[in-house]
Amino acid sequence: MRTGVECLLDGLKKAGVEIIYGLPGGSVLDIFHKLYHAPFKFVLTRHEQGATHMADGYARATGRVGCCLVTSGPGATNTVTGLATAYMDSVPLVCIAGQVPTPMIGNDAFQEADTTGITRPVTKHNYLVRNVDDVPRIVAEAFYIAGTGRPGPVLIDLPKDVQRSTTKAATPENVVIRGYNPTTAGHPKQIAKLAEAINKAKRPLLYAGGGAILANAAPEVTQLARKANIPVTTTLLGLGAFPETDPLALRMLGMHGSVTANYATHHCDLLVSIGARFDDRVTGKISEFAPKADIAHIDIDPAAISKSVPVDIPVVGDVKQVLQALIPLVETRERTASPAKEWLEQLAEWQAKYPLTYDQNPAKLMPQYVIEQVYALTKGEAIIVTEVGQSQMWAAQYYKYTQPRTFISSGGLGTMGFGLPAAIGAQMGRPDKIVVDISGDGSAQMNFQELVVAVEHQVPIKIVILNNGCLGMVRQWQEL
Incomplete structure (x- = not known):
């Protein structure tokens, strides 16, 4: 008993x-x-x-x-x-x-x-x-x-x-729940249809979300992109699903994303969503999102497909398993041959014309510069945890993520006060990594009592507070 x-x-x-x-x-x-x-x-x-x-x-x-x-x-x-x-x-x-x-x-x-x-x-x-x-x-x-x-x-x-x-009840060795049986293997016909669309596309674009990281599918995203020389953009929570130091990386998409990523989405003829949910901060006006593209969506949650953006090629299944089945069906494309050559040249032109920049001020320590220095000091190998607000977006923009599970942030709910305790949890789970909490002065005060936990358990997190004396993103919106 x-x-x-x-x-x-x-x-x-x-x-x-x-x-x-x-x-x-x-x-x-x-x-x-x-x-x-x-x-x-x-x-x-x-x-x-x-x-x-x-x-x-x-x-x-x-x-x-x-x-x-x-x-x-x-x-x-x-x-x-x-x-x-x-x-x-x-x-x-x-x-x-x-x-x-x-x-x-x-x-x-x-x-x-x-x-x-x-x-x-x-x-x-x-x-x-x-x-x-x-x-x-x-x-x-x-x-x-x-x-x-x-x-x-x-x-x-x-x-x-x-x-x-x-x-007297014992802990079960296996779990079987009636009515709960998530689909993991994608339908072969849908995967073949997606492969055919990729092979025919002249301006394809991969759009990787947090689901790619949750499924441990970053290696497959990278393999697919490099095999067919397809450029990759990511969501906020998809950062790290594809190395941002790769020439095919367009960085983050959406309201706070790069110009090139947004232009690429507008002009692509095939958009392949990999574990992303088309949230409003990415799509903007739905009717004008990726207007020239057929849209494919790979997701383990069937309820997420066509929830906000109508999808032409749905593939329900575990992202990793679907990509493993898809990659052998996709043709190899060379960067220097059509149609990849023209598409990649256009993207390179946009990247040169619209780089991610900020106003320099010798009299002040600019927050973007601080993030760049964190990147340099950690050699891009740290786990970056953020609060919510301007500091969150600067951390997303000015640090280059090359590995999955190295950017941790409250993406959907946008929870101020998330960063410090989440950083403690991340550091305890990965004691082999440097963990840096990037915070604004507003968010930092919301769960700052948890700093005691880091001290008590000798959790060596690093905290960077970008103090601008206000709730910066709120003020920015008020001044638009």
């Missing part, structure tokens, strides 16, 4: 959890009693939002599922912004929240909240565990759901009486 807590901790161990971020409280004290003897490193954060962001940063840097543990009521509600951040960016993490005993649910008990109801819109899935026999299965399912298909956060709401109850 095992208690619910013992089932939980055994499930975490089998899921490969190394670090748990969180804060204790009355409804999770039984878990904390057992944690002393469990094989996990527990990191006491100073706010539950910080715990979710640390788990998020850990997950993005390592590719593993992050984990956090909080108490009921305010502890659980404090995770909402962190869960929403992870949900918008498809980050795999599992949040375990304590809950009041099941007989007291719905009676406005002390530190009670409808945690599953509150978090349902910002999680991939959530559970309220009412029977201790379900604990082993639910823990296994939570990690499986978080890390498969389109990744995302999963919350387990665990009442105190369920934690203390006993069961």
